[in-house]
Amino acid sequence: MEQQEVITNKQIIFRDYINGFPKESDMIFNTSATINLKLPEGSNGVLVKNLYLSCDPYMRSRMSKLQGSYVESFTPGSPIVGYGVAKVLDSGHSNFKNGDLVWGITGWEEYSVITNPEALFKIQHTDVPLSYYTGILGMPGMTVYVGFNNVCAPKNGEYVFVSAASGAVGQLVGQFAKLAGCYVVGSAGTKEKVELLKNKFGFDEAFNYKEEQDLDAALKRCFPEGIDIYFENVGGKMLEAVLLNMRLNGRISACGMISHYNNEQGEAVRNLFHIITKRLLVQGFIVFDHYHLYPKYMKMNIPLIKQGTIRYVEDVVEGLENAPAALVGLFSGRNVGKQVVVVARE
Structure with missing residues (x-):
């Protein structure tokens, strides 16, 4: 024994x-x-x-x-x-x-x-x-692979907005979007994070949402022609402003809504009628359902990491x-x- x-x-x-x-x-x-x-x-x-x-x-x-x-x-x-x-x-x-x-x-x-x-x-x-x-090689990375590549199906030249863009998921969405030939803007909560988005992750533009008095105006400044793809991490007031700025046939990948997590009563969101008038695709997803794609994701991403193409x-x-x-x-x-x-x- x-x-x-x-x-x-x-x-x-x-x-x-x-x-x-x-x-x-x-x-x-x-x-x-x-x-x-x-x-x-x-x-x-x-x-x-x-x-x-x-x-x-x-x-x-x-x-x-x-x-x-x-x-x-x-x-x-x-x-x-x-x-x-x-x-x-x-x-x-x-x-x-x-x-x-x-x-x-x-x-x-x-x-x-x-x-x-x-x-x-x-x-x-x-x-x-x-x-x-x-x-990047675990659950958050797979979340980006499924939510952005599969749900949003980005096309070259499209306009992409990422909220909570400096986090585990957001920083990858922006870089994958650039690899797909998209114009990318992210929002974050500090000047340090905004600079990180632009100078390290290659976002075309970024803004500090805490310094913006009017989120709708901030998005119109960054996207004068509107948004094709929104990778949703926040919900609440940010989602309301995004709906006003989505383009016809835009796609919203609903990954998370951190502004709602600590509110037991939930949070009402206005401007939902734009989903209908703009023919928007809004799709939620759970990464657990897609782990069978993990080998395919690894085959794509490991070379990008080793080459320094993707930073984390x-x-x-x-x-x-x-x-x-x-x-x-x-x-x-x-x-x-x-x-x-x-x-x-x-």
């Missing part, structure tokens, strides 16, 4: 369901949990050491008691779960062996037992930063204990680029 090793397993515990904006105190840093570094005999699961954790806006909805959502609520008193990059330490599943690097849903803790390893992706390319598998900015926080502050910061725009938490380095 093999000797078992039980060690401390630090965790971020979800305290309880919330209303409004999340706070760091909604999560507890637990240092007293333990874990056995050997799976029980007959297990079909995978034991992993977590390396990088991803902070994503959709996680806010999981902090409320959900009904009819595409994701389940977090369980009060249990570790938060989300996308991450990990190393396999023990495996009862034939697809994985000790030492494999993987990305997928894991716990916000030092070590996790993944009971549904079929949902994990084995990392084949290790000559790029492993943290990229929380972003991460906002990296060291230490599991700092994960709650990193997640909360998403909802005040504190992060610059993709928010990543380092649990351990490989």
